[in-house]
Amino acid sequence: NAGVTQTPKFQVLKTGQSMTLQCAQDMNHEYMSWYRQDPGMGLRLIHYSVGAGITDQGEVPNGYNVSRSTTEDFPLRLLSAAPSQTSVYFCASSNPGLYPGEQYFGPGTRLTVT
């Protein structure tokens, strides 16, 4: 089991460029989500999905798009990168049921926008 995987590990973008952060999980989890981590602010939810074809916005969705065409994959798209999007991005997955809220995190993508 690889768990939750994310690519790339590091990325540098120029302002205005677009890119997609990849996230995949092999645990057959229904729920997937994206968080960004900024110093002193903990993790903040960007977007989440409760199943293939279903996505919704979190606390800080502006400037990001997501889609969920399969159970395994949940890519995050930056449409036009801005310096304010410099952050560490974590993907997470979980299942409803016995321990709701217990999430499994990927290793993160460190993004710098210049």
Next chain:
Amino acid sequence: AQSVSQHNHHVILSEAASLELGCNYSYGGTVNLFWYVQYPGQHLQLLLKYFSGDPLVKGIKGFEAEFIKSKFSFNLRKPSVQWSDTAEYFCAVNPVNNAGNMLTFGGGTRLMVKP
């Protein structure tokens, strides 16, 4: 909307000292509570969780946390820290019946343990 406060942003301790990290949340309903840990260069890992029952929960590596409902608190404790406990610790809340299992995190506490 719920919020989570961690009052200590940076903590420096010597090995064998006792640790207590504060966590308070604001939410009127029933919640599930978590502490996650992020070791340097690694991703977040679950340290312990509270869903119901005994308000004193034990996690990995000798950590424990106590849920005090009247104080909306879920403080993390360890009687004797080790250098390997150097990490950032995050408290998180999941309102029961919240769609998608989403978590609201505190701002994190960076712990440094001096050998």
